[in-house]
Amino acid sequence: MGRFFAQRVSHLLGVLVAVSVLVFLLIHLSGDPIRLLTPLDAKPEDIERVRRLYGLDRSIPAQYWDFLRRAVRGDLGESFRFQQPAMTLVLQRLPATALLALAAVGVTITVGIPLGVWIGSRAGSVADWIVSLVTFVFVSLPSFWLGVLLILLFADRLRLLPSSGFESSWHIVLPALTLSVYTTGLITRLVRADVHAVLKQDFVRTARAKGLNERAVLGRHALRNAMISTVTVLGLQLGNLLGGSVVVEAVFAWPGVGWLMLQGIQTRDLPLVRAVVLVVGAAFVLINLVVDMLYLYLDPRIRYDRGG
Amino acid sequence: MTAAVDAGLAPSPARPRQRRPLQFHVGMAIVVGVVLIAVFAPYLTHHGYADQDLIKSLQPPAWRSGDWSYPLGADRLGRDVLSRLMYGARVSMAVAVLSVLLGGGLGTALGLIGGYFGGWPDRVIGRLIDIQLSFPPVFIAIAIMAALGQSLPKLVLVLAFVTWVQYARIARANALSVREREFVQAARALGAAEVRIVLRHVLPSILPPLLVVGAVNMSNVILAEAALSYLGLGVQPPTPAWGSMVSEGRSVQSIAWWNTVFPGTAIALLVIGANLLSDGLQRER
Numbered sequence: 001m002g003r004f005f006a007q008r009v010s011h012l013l014g015v016l017v018a019v020s021v022l023v024f025l026l027i028h029l030s031g032d033p034i035r036l037l038t039p040l041d042a043k044p045e046d047i048e049r050v051r052r053l054y055g056l057d058r059s060i061p062a063q064y065w066d067f068l069r070r071a072v073r074g075d076l077g078e079s080f081r082f083q084q085p086a087m088t089l090v091l092q093r094l095p096a097t098a099l100l101a102l103a104a105v106g107v108t109i110t111v112g113i114p115l116g117v118w119i120g121s122r123a124g125s126v127a128d129w130i131v132s133l134v135t136f137v138f139v140s141l142p143s144f145w146l147g148v149l150l151i152l153l154f155a156d157r158l159r160l161l162p163s164s165g166f167e168s169s170w171h172i173v174l175p176a177l178t179l180s181v182y183t184t185g186l187i188t189r190l191v192r193a194d195v196h197a198v199l200k201q202d203f204v205r206t207a208r209a210k211g212l213n214e215r216a217v218l219g220r221h222a223l224r225n226a227m228i229s230t231v232t233v234l235g236l237q238l239g240n241l242l243g244g245s246v247v248v249e250a251v252f253a254w255p256g257v258g259w260l261m262l263q264g265i266q267t268r269d270l271p272l273v274r275a276v277v278l279v280v281g282a283a284f285v286l287i288n289l290v291v292d293m294l295y296l297y298l299d300p301r302i303r304y305d306r307g308g
Numbered sequence: 309m310t311a312a313v314d315a316g317l318a319p320s321p322a323r324p325r326q327r328r329p330l331q332f333h334v335g336m337a338i339v340v341g342v343v344l345i346a347v348f349a350p351y352l353t354h355h356g357y358a359d360q361d362l363i364k365s366l367q368p369p370a371w372r373s374g375d376w377s378y379p380l381g382a383d384r385l386g387r388d389v390l391s392r393l394m395y396g397a398r399v400s401m402a403v404a405v406l407s408v409l410l411g412g413g414l415g416t417a418l419g420l421i422g423g424y425f426g427g428w429p430d431r432v433i434g435r436l437i438d439i440q441l442s443f444p445p446v447f448i449a450i451a452i453m454a455a456l457g458q459s460l461p462k463l464v465l466v467l468a469f470v471t472w473v474q475y476a477r478i479a480r481a482n483a484l485s486v487r488e489r490e491f492v493q494a495a496r497a498l499g500a501a502e503v504r505i506v507l508r509h510v511l512p513s514i515l516p517p518l519l520v521v522g523a524v525n526m527s528n529v530i531l532a533e534a535a536l537s538y539l540g541l542g543v544q545p546p547t548p549a550w551g552s553m554v555s556e557g558r559s560v561q562s563i564a565w566w567n568t569v570f571p572g573t574a575i576a577l578l579v580i581g582a583n584l585l586s587d588g589l590q591r592e593r
Binding site: 011014015018019022026027029136137139140141142143144145146148149151152156238239240242243244246247250261262265266270273276277280281284285288 | 435438439440442443444445446447448449450451452454455456527531534535538539540541551554555557558561562565568569571572575576579580583
């Protein structure tokens with residue numbers, strides 16, 4: 001356990017350094033960052049003064065070191081547009097994104113797992129065929145387009161649900177559904193394949209032979225085995241959910257970090273974009289750590305210390 | 309996606325050639341169809357993608373307007389939706405094919421070097437793979453595209469940069485196990501140069517699983533390109549891309565649904581084709 005934890009922490013630090021380098025370089029990727037900070041008609045001496053003010057006259061490693069020292073203290077500079085610390089803005093918006101991602105994971109688990117177990121236990125039936133087809137389409141849909149279609153149908157035509165913003169709990173329905181469609185399709189297909197494979201194994205035949213009813217066979221044996229790959233894939237998908245939430249938040253004007261980042265991009269507000277990337281990158285690393293810990297609980301065979 | 313893919317990805321001994329599953333053929337037909345439309349777009353339609361005719365602004369599809377010179381209707385500027393879809397296929401296919409080739413080439417090369425030669429290059433490459441797998445790819449692509457500025461070559465580069473690690477991971481793992489196999493040992497015993505062993509013996513035997521990764525990545529890259537275009541971070545107007553067509557159509561979606569529904573359908577159809585293709589390839593193995 002101890003060695004495993006040390007390994008994870010060293011990995012985590014490596015990733016955080018990589019994130020910080022990427023975030024630092026973002027501002028230099030766009031060319032001379034001074035262009036973003038000064039008006040187009042600025043005089044050369046003004047440009048030089050701004051360059052010194054922001055420390056942009058020093059060498060790149062020196063600038064990175066300075067950036068890192070501030071970042072560790074949570075200081076990522078001030079947003080050009082909002083005139084507030086970028087970090088504060090991001091942390092304010094983080095709960096909305098977390099809520100949206102959690103809602104999407106919730107839909108995925110409550111729909112995908114039972115559905116996968118159900119059709120996995122009757123592979124080859126008409127129900128299996130239909131659900132497999134539908135989930136195949138689910139994993140092929142662009143999420144922003146699905147969001148636009150749902151708005152067209154449920155908000156514009158039927159007037160059942162709100163299309164944008166976050167004023168009541170009804171506002172989360174359409175964005176959460178949109179964000180969850182891909183993962184729901186994926187998990188359903190995965191659980192189906194797992195259950196189908198597990199049901200052919202000897203220990204399931206033994207369980208049936210000793211008179212265990214089908215419900216218990218599915219619940220205790222098939223489902224538990226399917227959970228491991230489900231957790232793995234859900235863990236990997238959390239990254240896609242974060243990436244996807246930028247798009248979905250844009251479609252539904254959801255006030256989370258993704259939308260904040262897009263606002264930052266549109267107004268060339270690079271401190272803001274930097275802060276979002278850094279916070280989301282760090283959050284993603286922590287989530288991965290939690291997923292790894294979950295395996296220990298789910299699969300007693302996995303022991304990270306014995307070379308595994 | 310990754311775990312599902314991994315299942316069939318160990319190098320397998322040569323088996324007698326089986327008939328390819330139906331999915332493979334349907335998927336191939338869709339993808340090849342889109343490629344043909346992209347290549348021959350100028351011959352398939354007499355409208356240019358930027359030809360405006362304001363009188364035709366927001367004209368409905370032909371079955372409602374009776375005007376078959378605009379089969380799928382027109383957009384706000386009176387541009388033919390079908391023609392723009394055909395030209396838009398060029399962006400989707402160019403980005404998909406080029407970034408899969410570039411990302412796949414880079415990833416395979418690095419994975420092969422790491423897995424076959426071992427030592428410090430492997431430690432560095434392995435560490436890089438580990439670190440990059442901890443990044444959410446689409447999210448990073450959005451951030452980099454925003455900073456770099458938008459153009460087709462930049463789009464291809466960025467998508468290759470966020471996907472190379474998928475190939476590198478599989479190439480490295482397979483090269484590690486192939487290195488110990490008899491035919492590689494035999495080649496070495498015969499005194500073949502290392503470069504020759506890698507290119508003539510190791511690479512061909514790890515290629516099939518990499519093809520599957522490529523097919524899976526193709527659908528991911530098409531979706532990523534569409535999303536970036538939708539956000540305005542892809543190819544810039546007036547060049548049509550399916551994703552940007554959906555976002556342009558949003559401002560008029562309540563009165564002109566054909567501006568959002570058709571481009572989205574085109575993306576979904578192409579992704580379905582790519583997914584069928586990769587599904588078929590995985591089942592074949």
